[in-house]
Each structure stands twice: as structure tokens, then as C-alpha cells.
Amino acid sequence: xxxxxxxxxxxxxxxxxxxxxxxxxxxxxxxxxxxxxxxxxxxxxxxxxxxxxxxxxxxxxxxxxxxxxxxxxxxxxxxxxxxxxxxxxxxxxxxxxxxxxxxxxxxxxxxxxxxxxxxx
Numbered sequence: 063x064x065x066x067x068x069x070x071x072x073x074x075x076x077x078x079x080x081x082x083x084x085x086x087x088x089x090x091x092x093x094x095x096x097x098x099x100x101x102x103x104x105x106x107x108x109x110x111x112x113x114x115x116x117x118x119x120x121x122x123x124x125x126x127x128x129x130x131x132x133x134x135x136x137x138x139x140x141x142x143x144x145x146x147x148x149x150x151x152x153x154x155x156x157x158x159x160x161x162x163x164x165x166x167x168x169x170x171x172x173x174x175x176x177x178x179x180x181x182x
Contacts, residue, residue, distance in 0.1 A: 082155065085119035085127040088166045099160040101127060101168060102179060104153045108146055115146065117154075117176075124165035129156050131170050142173045153179040 083090050085103025109116040109123070115136050120126025139146050156176045158168035170176060 083160075088125065088127055091127075091160060091162075091166050094160050095162045095166075097160060098158065099168070100155055100157050101160070102153065102155045103127060105129075105149050105151065108150060117146070117149065126165065128165060128167045129170060129176065130163075130167050135171055135173075139173045144173055149176075149178070155179055 083094070083099055083101045085101050091099075103119040105117050106120055106126075107118045109118060110133075113133055115131050115133060116123070117129040117131070118126060119128065136146055154176055156168050156170060158170055158175055161167050161169065163169075168175075
């Protein structure tokens with residue numbers, strides 16, 4: 063079976079639609095809600111509310127970007143040797159569906175959806 067590739071990867075990743083978004087610039091999220099995105103920024107605080115954990119990238123919940131996960135997913139981070147408290151102050155990239163639930167956010171269900179950016 064021969065693989066035919068119609069898009070050149072260099073062109074694809076040069077397209078602004080696939081750019082990594084900055085958590086510090088939530089105005090760039092406009093028009094991207096409901097789509098898969100990669101957002102990069104520094105985790106400023108960690109909060110809990112009921113069964114959810116919030117990795118907050120700024121002080122203003124509902125305005126600044128957050129990553130949302132369940133406590134079960136938090137335990138998966140622990141099992142993977144990446145406790146959430148160790149991410150505080152770290153620069154990370156998160157992948158997922160950009161939502162505007164109670165502010166700009168991405169909900170994750172696996173530690174694989176969040177990576178620490180090296181050298182930051």
C-alpha cells in the first residue's frame with residue numbers, strides 16, 4: 063500500500079491556525095472555542111472545587127486561562143510520578159478542546175495531555 067501525502071507538514075505547521083496559543087493572551091482564543099488547541103503558559107496557582115482541580119495560569123478565574131481536571135486524573139499524575147504541586151510555577155503546554163465554561167479552559171483526562179516545557 064502506498065501512502066499519498068497531500069499536505070506538506072512544513073506548510074501545515076506554518077499555518078497560524080495551528081500555532082501554540084499563549085495562556086497570557088486570552089484575547090487570541092476568540093474564534094477558537096470548540097476546537098482542538100495547544101496552549102502554553104506558566105501555572106500560577108492550583109485550586110480545588112468539589113471534584114475538580116484547576117491549574118490556573120493567572121489570578122483571575124473566569125478571565126485567565128485554566129486547565130481543569132478531576133481528582134481521579136490528579137491521582138493519575140501522582141501515579142505517573144508527576145504530582146500536580148510539582149507543576150506550580152512551571153511552564154507547560156496543554157492539548158485539548160478549548161472551552162469557555164467558566165472562563166477560557168481546557169479539560170484534560172490524562173497526564174499525557176500536559177507536558178512541561180524544558181528549559182523554562
